[in-house]
Amino acid sequence: xxxxxxxLYNLPCEIKFCKKCTVxxxxxxxxxxxxxxxxxxxxxxxxxxxxxxxxxxxxxVALCDKHRKGNGEYDVxxxxxxxxxxxxVAHQLKYKYGMNPLAVTWAPLKASAIGRQNLDAxxxxxxxxxxxxxxxxxTKKLTHLSFKHLGDPFxxxxxxxxxxxxxxxxxxxxxxxxxxxNGEVEYGxxxxxxxxxxxxxxxxxxxxxxxxxxxxxxxxxxxxADLYPFMAPKLGEIEKNKTEIHFLGYYKFWDxxxxxxxxxxxxxxxxxxxxxxxxxxxYASLDDEIDQFHYYLSYIKFGIGRSTSDTAHEIRDEKIxxxxxxxxxxxxxxxxxxxxxxxxLDFCSITDEEVNEVIDSWRSDHIWHKENDEWKLRHTxxxx
Amino acid sequence: xxxxxxxxxxxGVGNLLSVQRGLEHCGAKVILTANPEKILTAKRVVxxxxxxxxxxxxxxxxxxxxxxxxxxxxxxxPLLGICLGMQLLLEESDEFGVTAGLGLIxxxxxxxPDRTLSGVAQKTPHIGWSALQASNETDGWQKxxxxxxxxxEAVYFVHSFMAVPTDPMHRIADCIYGGHSIAAxxxxxxxxxxxxHPEKSGEVGLKLLRRFILQ
Amino acid sequence: xxxxxxxxxxxxxxxxxxxxxxxxxxxxxGSPNEHALHYYLQGVDELIYMDCVASLYGRNHLGDxxxxxAKDIFVPMTVGGGIRSVDDATxxxxxxxxxxxxxxxxVANPQLITDIAQRFGSQCMVLSIEAKQVGPDNWxxxxxxxxxxxxxxxVEWVKRGVAMGAGEILLTSVDREGTRKGFDIALVxxxxxxxxxxxxxxxxMGKPEDVLTVVNEGGADAVAMADILHYKRAEIGDIRxxxxxxxxxxxxxxxx
Numbered sequence: 016x017x018x019x020x021x022x023l024y025n026l027p028c029e030i031k032f033c034k035k036c037t038v039x040x041x042x043x044x045x046x047x048x049x050x051x052x053x054x055x056x057x058x059x060x061x062x063x064x065x066x067x068x069x070x071x072x073x074x075x076v077a078l079c080d081k082h083r084k085g086n087g088e089y090d091v092x093x094x095x096x097x098x099x100x101x102x103x104v105a106h107q108l109k110y111k112y113g114m115n116p117l118a119v120t121w122a123p124l125k126a127s128a129i130g131r132q133n134l135d136a137x138x139x140x141x142x143x144x145x146x147x148x149x150x151x152x153x154t155k156k157l158t159h160l161s162f163k164h165l166g167d168p169f170x171x172x173x174x175x176x177x178x179x180x181x182x183x184x185x186x187x188x189x190x191x192x193x194x195x196x197n198g199e200v201e202y203g204x205x206x207x208x209x210x211x212x213x214x215x216x217x218x219x220x221x222x223x224x225x226x227x228x229x230x231x232x233x234x235x236x237x238x239x240a241d242l243y244p245f246m247a248p249k250l251g252e253i254e255k256n257k258t259e260i261h262f263l264g265y266y267k268f269w270d271x272x273x274x275x276x277x278x279x280x281x282x283x284x285x286x287x288x289x290x291x292x293x294x295x296x297x298y299a300s301l302d303d304e305i306d307q308f309h310y311y312l313s314y315i316k317f318g319i320g321r322s323t324s325d326t327a328h329e330i331r332d333e334k335i336x337x338x339x340x341x342x343x344x345x346x347x348x349x350x351x352x353x354x355x356x357x358x359x360l361d362f363c364s365i366t367d368e369e370v371n372e373v374i375d376s377w378r379s380d381h382i383w384h385k386e387n388d389e390w391k392l393r394h395t396x397x398x399x
Numbered sequence: 400x401x402x403x404x405x406x407x408x409x410x411g412v413g414n415l416l417s418v419q420r421g422l423e424h425c426g427a428k429v430i431l432t433a434n435p436e437k438i439l440t441a442k443r444v445v446x447x448x449x450x451x452x453x454x455x456x457x458x459x460x461x462x463x464x465x466x467x468x469x470x471x472x473x474x475x476x477p478l479l480g481i482c483l484g485m486q487l488l489l490e491e492s493d494e495f496g497v498t499a500g501l502g503l504i505x506x507x508x509x510x511x512p513d514r515t516l517s518g519v520a521q522k523t524p525h526i527g528w529s530a531l532q533a534s535n536e537t538d539g540w541q542k543x544x545x546x547x548x549x550x551x552e553a554v555y556f557v558h559s560f561m562a563v564p565t566d567p568m569h570r571i572a573d574c575i576y577g578g579h580s581i582a583a584x585x586x587x588x589x590x591x592x593x594x595x596h597p598e599k600s601g602e603v604g605l606k607l608l609r610r611f612i613l614q
Numbered sequence: 615x616x617x618x619x620x621x622x623x624x625x626x627x628x629x630x631x632x633x634x635x636x637x638x639x640x641x642x643x644g645s646p647n648e649h650a651l652h653y654y655l656q657g658v659d660e661l662i663y664m665d666c667v668a669s670l671y672g673r674n675h676l677g678d679x680x681x682x683x684a685k686d687i688f689v690p691m692t693v694g695g696g697i698r699s700v701d702d703a704t705x706x707x708x709x710x711x712x713x714x715x716x717x718x719x720x721v722a723n724p725q726l727i728t729d730i731a732q733r734f735g736s737q738c739m740v741l742s743i744e745a746k747q748v749g750p751d752n753w754x755x756x757x758x759x760x761x762x763x764x765x766x767x768x769v770e771w772v773k774r775g776v777a778m779g780a781g782e783i784l785l786t787s788v789d790r791e792g793t794r795k796g797f798d799i800a801l802v803x804x805x806x807x808x809x810x811x812x813x814x815x816x817x818x819m820g821k822p823e824d825v826l827t828v829v830n831e832g833g834a835d836a837v838a839m840a841d842i843l844h845y846k847r848a849e850i851g852d853i854r855x856x857x858x859x860x861x862x863x864x865x866x867x868x869x870x
Contacts, residue, residue, distance in 0.1 A: 417712070
């Protein structure tokens with residue numbers, strides 16, 4: 016049984032690749048202009064040419080002045096994982112902008128050794144920190160269910176990553192939550208927030224949860240009590256707290272690779288010993304062993320693997336050329352996760368046959384076809 | 400006054416561009432060629448060389464240049480062999496079995512010793528900067544290409560084999576490696592050789608090239 | 615023993631000098647030529663140009679790099695990155711390099727080492743090694759700019775490479791490079807002890823004094839410096855002075 020991805024994600028039937036980067040129009044919610052350039056690339060141009068960054072920084076300073084408490088209480092929640100982006104945000108807010116951040120981490124599904132090491136190094140570099148760990152039995156169950164039904168094992172993590180900071184903001188009476196970059200805007204998606212520093216809390220269902228909030232899983236026999244840690248606080252509580260979600264990427268020119276250099280120097284961040292599966296990169300998204308399966312399913316669903324995502328932003332950030340990006344995509348994008356495959360099967364209580372069944376059920380006919388009994392992409396960025 | 404010309408033999412083995420650039424930097428017009436006519440009528444000739452004796456000699460043979468270079472010696476055209484180019488001037492080499500050279504300066508080419516004079520193992524190839532000193536029998540450098548240089552100045556060596564001229568009078572400068580004297584600069588009449596790379600020895604080497612252009 | 619060589623290492627991508635940390639990151643430092651010329655005038659003994667992403671991208675742009683190298687530099691140049699055949703090496707030597715450095719292609723096909731050495735002489739064939747510590751006394755060989763594991767032990771591989779004809783070793787510590795924490799002395803020592811060819815230590819130089827430890831304790835014959843020079847934390851002259859004052863044999867350079 017193959018699902019109707021076109022309908023589910025509102026995808027264009029005809030696959031096109033951006034003329035500037037490596038991403039295709041199959042990334043949900045991305046748009047291409049009449050010159051065949053994606054919204055993320057256009058935004059990157061806009062970032063470089065048309066934004067007065069000193070004015071934006073002045074807005075940040077004003078925002079910090081407004082929220083700074085100066086009495087020992089936390090005045091900003093920084094969601095982080097120990098990776099380069101959250102660590103950068105936290106360090107900047109504390110040491111450059113004089114805030115008193117509480118760094119909050121939603122526990123990875125299955126923490127990698129390098130991820131834990133980087134998180135510890137970050138905390139040790141001088142931060143107050145809270146780790147939210149939901150009942151691992153529930154996590155496993157949800158991972159299994161979301162992999163089977165949504166084709167994405169990462170959903171439970173995404174719930175927590177989005178909702179846990181909202182809980183912490185309410186509990187600690189902090190109005191300001193500061194994320195790194197707005198992924199929808201920087202990497203291609205709904206551009207509605209391209210020109211503002213915030214996002215609406217109500218959007219998380221469509222932008223991050225594929226339209227299925229935690230409550231949905233009661234239909235699959237998970238109790239509301241078990242789902243409670245994954246759910247957002249009541250909207251009323253969020254509003255009463257006057258919670259605002261901001262993106263540092265609005266106030267400062269966002270360059271993930273430069274965050275790596277910064278965090279190596281300031282928060283003890285270190286890269287992985289080898290490249291991550293499915294890509295060439297050693298510095299991004301290192302925290303979770305289950306991570307690779309999320310990216311791989313994205314490759315199956317949309318033809319967009321981890322290399323595509325990594326090269327796309329590095330092209331926009333002018334680290335590599337499109338030609339180089341294409342060579343890397345060709346070399347690594349198709350790589351299926353092997354390193355933690357056994358752990359994944361155990362974690363999700365699933366068999367190899369079931370995994371393949373799930374994977375194949377997400378192969379849309381408009382993206383995949385069989386050639387000599389092997390699945391091949393109909394369109395690739397290196398041959399189109 | 401016209402620009403002095405230097406003809407560099409291009410026989411497919413060698414770092415020609417560096418030699419060319421070095422000579423041009425010193426004010427020469429450089430002609431790269433394997434054409435026997437052009438070489439024979441050249442004002443002054445450089446024989447460069449990087450690599451193995453056993454590749455270089457056949458390369459010269461196949462281009463008909465062995466006879467040409469010997470003829471240059473007859474005509475007393477100033478000829479400078481650099482690195483492997485200097486080794487080729489000798490009679491034969493031990494590299495990868497015994498191979499005959501151009502035979503323009505009596506002597507042989509043998510391996511750089513892998514032990515110091517006191518018997519301690521030392522690294523080969525000999526790679527790096529070593530200071531030049533006047534060879535024992537030489538009469539000072541006044542009448543040589545090193546007349547603008549001073550003993551003690553360092554030049555760059557990179558070689559696994561070294562030339563040992565039979566006649567000590569043909570040795571102009573040596574360097575010391577592990578206590579052994581290595582022939583760094585040799586000469587017989589108009590035929591000269593430097594084991595080191597003058598085009599890779601900074602200003603010290605360029606002085607030598609400038610002097611060669613005046614030959 | 616030859617004088618210790620002070621070498622400037624330039625990691626190149628496209629037309630830019632770049633500098634990463636742990637062989638990751640492509641931060642642009644400026645023009646390779648401008649930096650190289652400056653180092654030459656400051657008395658550097660040699661230059662190494664590495665196209666660090668050639669293997670990763672499956673391409674070979676070395677001709678451009680070497681051609682673009684400053685015309686007024688007269689010290690030896692080693693060029694590496696994406697050299698996959700004797701033809702590649704021939705081309706690179708023809709356009710100005712003195713030595714070629716090979717890593718990824720040599721691991722895939724060790725015969726290449728012999729082919730290059732036989733054609734051009736061992737002294738031209740530098741075996742470049744990216745070494746990552748995997749145990750208290752072992753290091754693993756990596757390729758593709760520190761991206762791919764090989765399962766090879768560094769010391770075993772070095773011995774084999776030298777037996778096949780490599781005339782020099784460029785030994786880069788993936789753990790230390792770009793970190794300024796000092797060279798991996800144990801690594802350099804382990805390799806130097808096993809081979810009779812010169813070893814160039816690369817990766818981690820934090821301060822000029824680090825030259826002394828890596829030579830005296832590690833047995834290095836040369837040091838490759840990148841971060842310390844490109845970020846202008848020290849000049850070649852400072853490092854040479856430290857070496858000379860400590861009695862380390864280095865060429866004496868007269869500053870004009």
